[in-house]
Amino acid sequence: MKRYFTNRLLLFVPTLMGSLTLVFFLIHFIPGDPVEVMLGETASSVDKEALRQELGLNQPLGIQYIRFFSALLQGDLGRSLYEQGAVAELILSRFPATMELTLAAMGIALFVAFPLGILAAVKKNSLMDRIALLFSLLGLAMPNFWLGPLLMIIFSIELGWLPVSGREGLAHLILPSFTLGMLMASILIRMVRSSLLETIHEDYIQTARAKGLSEWRVWLKHALGNSLLSVITIVGLQFGALLAGSIITETIFAWPGIGRLTIQAIQTRDYPLVQGCVLVISTSYLVVNFLTDILYHLADPRVSYGP
C-alpha cells in the first residue's frame, strides 16, 4: 500500500507538467496580446516592442516554455502582467475564499444527499422516494445563474434573513454554498439511492437480516458502508470540479475566489497568472483524488492497492 501511495504521489509531477504544458501552449496560441492590455491604447509601438522584449514575449515559444519551467522549479510563479503583483500572492489572497465556498457547498450537499438518498432507497416507490427524486430532478434542472438570484429574492429581499452578496461573514456564505451544493446534492441523492438498492440484494445483507438485526441497522451499517465506494468516487470528482468551476456562482455572489481571478487572467492574457491558477486548480484536483483513494480504503478495507 505504501508503494501504491508513493507511486501516486510520483504521478503528480508528470500530470501537473502535462496540464501546465497544455495550458501554456493553448493560452499562447489564442489571439490577444498582454502588452496591449498592459500599456493601454495610447502606447507607441516602440514602447510595446520594448516591453515585449523586457518580458521575453518576443522570444520563441520553446524558450519561453523552458524559462517558465525553470522558474517554476525554483518556486517562482512569476509576476502578474496586468495586476503587477506576485502571482503566488494574488492566488493566495483568493484561494481561501474558493476553498471556503467549496467546503461549505460540499458539506451542504452531503448533509442533504445522504439522508434523502437513504430514505429514498429504504422507502422505495413511496411518497418519500418520489419527493427525494423530484428534489434531485429540480436541482439538476436549475442552473446556478437562475437559482442564485431566486434564492436572493426569497431569502434576502422578501424575508430579509440573509445578505445578498459579498464575503463578510458566515451569513454571506449560506446562499452561495447552497446554490453550489444543490447540483451536487442532486447527483449524490441518486447515487446513494441506486448504490444502496444494488447492495441490498447481496447475500450478506440476507445473512444480516437472518441474524435478526433491525432493518435500519442492516441498511445503515451493512448496506450503506458497502455502497460508499461509488459515492466517494463522485464526491471526489465533484469536489475537484467545484474548486475549479464555481466561476458562475462566484460571479453572481460577488465572491472573490479563484474562478473569477482565472477568468480575468484569461481575458487580459495574463500568461503567468493563468499558469498559476491552473497549477493551483490541478494540484487541488490531484490532492482530492489522492484523498479519495485513501477514503476508499477507509470505507472498505478489502480495497487493496497492489502488492
Added chain:
Amino acid sequence: MKFKPFFLLVFAWVWVSLAACLPSPRPDRPAGYLVIALESNPTHLDPRYATDANSVRIGGLIFNALTHTDQHARLQPELAERWEAVDERTYLFHLKKGVTFHDGKPLTAADVKFTYESVLDPRNRSPKRATLRLLKAVDAIGPYQVRFRLSAPYAPFLENSTFGIVPTGTPSHGASGENSLIGSGPFSLEQFSPGEKVVLKANPSYWGGQPGLSGLVFKMIPDAIVRSLEFKKGTVDFIQNDIEPDNLIWFKKNTNASILTQQGTIFQYLGMNLDHPILKILEVRQAIAYAIDREAIIRHLLKGLATPATGLLSPSHWAYERSVPRLPYDPEEAKRLLDHAGFPDPDGDGPLPRFKLSYKTTTLDLRRRIAEAFKEQLSRVGIELEVRTYEWGTFYGDIQKGNFHLYSLSWVGITDPDIYFNLFHSSSIVPYGNNRGRYRNPEIDRLLERGRNSLSPEERKQIYSQVQKILAVELPTIPLWWAKNVVLMKRNIEGFVPFPDGDLISLKNVSIASPLPPS
C-alpha cells in the same frame, strides 16, 4: 462501523469550513459611509498605473493632480494655483501652499517631480509613460514651482497634468502594495481588497474642506441583477452607469430611487476596414450610415440612455463642432447610393444580397443584441451581415491588428481633441497607433499636425472644427451614439453632481440627509 471515519471526516470538513467563516470584525457598512456598487474591479489605484475607468475615478478621490478637467473638458486648477507656458516647449506650474498628504507631510514640488519621473522610468512599466514621451525634464524650482521642459512643442501635453501626485519615495510595486497608498485628496485609502471592495475614509484635514461623509465603500458586484437586488435591499446606496438599460424600468417600478440621467461623453462608433475593396468606397460607407436606425436602437435596446452622435467629441466639449453633415435613417437613400456605387440588388426584395460583410463583437448580451439589430437593418438595404461574437481578449486582439470588416467599440475619457491624431492620422495606422480602419487623408494629417503644435486655444478650436467636418463627410468610422450617464441613488443622498465623463469627484460634497428604510 466501516463508514464511521468517513463521517468523521465530513464533520471535520464542515466545522473547519464554518470556523474559517467566522464573521469578519469589520462591519459591512461603517456608520456614515456611502456604499457604491461597481461592476468591475479597479485594477490599480496608484495614479501612475491607473488606466481603467474605475481606478481613475476612485484614484481621483484619493489623490490630487496639478489640474482637473471640468464638465467641458477644460483644465481647471487643483494643486496648481496657476500655470503658464514660458515658451512653446516649457510650462511652469505654481503650486498651492498648505496642501498636505494624508500622513501630514506637506506636498511640494519635489513630490510632483518624483511622480512624473517615476512614470518616465522604464523600469516601472507605467502605461502612462507613452503619453509623456516628449517630456525632457521636470525641475523643482523651489518648494512650490515646477517646470516641465519638452523636447518639441506639443499642445496636448497639459492633459498630462491631470494625474495624481504621490509622495516622494512611493514604491512602484503595483497592486500588492496598494493598501498603503497615500495621497492628498478628500479621502484616504482604508482598505483595498482586489475583486472585493475598496474602502476610503474621509480626510478631516483636506485642504478643500472636510467631506460630508465619513467614508466610501466601493463594492465589486459583477452581476447586474445582483447589483439591483443589493440596491433594493438597501445595502447599496449609489450606482453610476453600471446599470443594464433593461433594469432601469425595474428600478423605476420597484424602488424609490432617485434617478438622474445626463448626457455623457462615451462615444460609440462603427469601425470599418478601409482597405477592404467594398468599404473603401465612400458611397458604401454613407449607405451603411443611412441604413442604420440609431433612434430605434437607442429607444428599444438602450431604453433611451443615449443620444445619436455626430462625431467623437460630445456637445459638452469645448472643441465640439455643431455644424457637421448628419446622416439620418434613410434606407431608400442607402439603396440609391449602393446602386450608384455599382452594387445593384440582384433580385430586388428577394433573398440575394448585394454583398456580404462580417461584423465582429463581444459575447456581452447587449452587444450581441445590437449586432442583431445592425444585421436586420442592413439586410433591408441588401447588405448581408455575418455577426461573429468573440471573447473580449480575442475580439480586442483582432481589432488592434486591423483584422475585421466592421466592428463597434466605444471611446471613453476623451479630453484633448488630439485624440484625433491617434485615431485618424496616417502615421497612427495599426500597429503604430489606433487608426485601425487604415484611414489616409493628407489634409487630415496636416490639420492634426497643426492642432498638436498650436498653443492658441482659438486656433485649435478652428482646426478641430475643420477635422470634424471632414470626418463627418468621409466617414472613416460611422458615429453611432453618445451614452448618457445614469445615476441611481437613495433619495436621502444630497449634493451629488454628475460629470459628463462619469467622474465621481463630487462625492466629496455629498452628505446623507437622514436614514431611509430599504427601498
